[in-house]
Amino acid sequence: MRKLTALLIAIIFVFGISVAVFAQMPGQGQKGPSGAKTKAGLTFEDRKANFLSIIDERIKILQDAKACVTAAKTPTEMQKCRQQIRAEQKELRQDIKEGKKK
Numbered sequence: 001m002r003k004l005t006a007l008l009i010a011i012i013f014v015f016g017i018s019v020a021v022f023a024q025m026p027g028q029g030q031k032g033p034s035g036a037k038t039k040a041g042l043t044f045e046d047r048k049a050n051f052l053s054i055i056d057e058r059i060k061i062l063q064d065a066k067a068c069v070t071a072a073k074t075p076t077e078m079q080k081c082r083q084q085i086r087a088e089q090k091e092l093r094q095d096i097k098e099g100k101k102k
Contacts, residue, residue, distance in 0.1 A: 054096060061088045 042050070068081035 054092075057092055061085065061092065065086070090098075 009022040065081060065085040068084065069078060072081055
């Protein structure tokens with residue numbers, strides 16, 4: 001019985017130490033205040049600026065789309081506008097996925 005108790009205490013001790021060690025490892029997850037680095041190594045301000053630039057790009061695409069549709073005189077021209085919009089949106093999504101918009 002004593003051996004089992006000693007073994008359980010040792011396991012709990014090792015588990016407790018490992019949790020404490022992993023909790024103190026740098027670069028693992030968020031660290032707190034807005035100026036701290038996050039998982040991706042970016043600060044909150046960096047992520048915010050990145051997100052705002054993506055929103056600005058989407059607004060630009062929509063404004064261009066509105067101008068194109070407004071100028072369209074035939075259904076074929078509207079279809080070209082739609083194809084252009086979809087291509088620009090797809091390119092933006094791909095850039096975001098590849099990390100080019102960071």
